[in-house]
Amino acid sequence: MRSQYRGRVDNRQAIGSWISGPRAAAEDMGVEFGYRGQRLGLPEEGPGSLARPGRRFAALFIDWALCMLVAYGLLSDGRANATSNWALAVFAVLSVLTVGTVGFTPGKRILGLRVVAEDGGRLSLPRVVLRTVALVVIIPAVIWDRDGRGLHDRMARAVQVRI
Incomplete structure (x- = not known):
């Protein structure tokens, strides 16, 4: 028994x-x-620490909503089925331009996030393009490492940190 x-x-x-x-x-x-981001030499909390998944998803949602508005208002001629295709193109352009120049998209800025290189500097344009293409494909963005970074960030050797 x-x-x-x-x-x-x-x-x-x-x-x-x-x-x-x-x-x-x-x-x-x-x-x-250890804590998330320790292997990368990032602090555990506060500015410069690794961004949490909730904030990253919320920033992505804000960016996607803005891109949908732009696509619907300017590019799709009022056809709802064409809006999502145009929104993806607008999202890719928005991401390359904003992350490549200032290091964040509008959604990331609103939520206090920034995309930086693993060494703390700015991402080069080829790395931003690689990151954006991988993000648009979606699959790399849902595969995470133990630090919580998506495969798209690992491929571009990028880190999303809190400002």
Whole structure:
């Protein structure tokens, strides 16, 4: 009877580790990851720290909404089905121009975020274009590393930090 109970506890632990994810399971086994951005030499909190996913998604939402307004008002001739295609093109141009010159899009600026190179400087134009193309494809943006950076940022050797 007792061995059956032990099996249930082991199953719960296995299921719990699966639900919480590999990072939590590794931390339960004693692996030290440190805070997000530590490997990049960024502070844990405050200006210069790694931007949190919630702020990044909100900034993306603001930028997308602005691009939809521009696409609907100026480029799509009032046709709703053409608006999203034009919005993607406007988003790509907006991202290249603003991140390439000032380091942030309007949504990132509103939420206090900036895109910088891993060494802290500005991104070069080819790296901004690479980052934007990967972001427009979407798949690289939803694949994250343990610091919370998307694959598009890793490819361009960029970091989104708090201002």
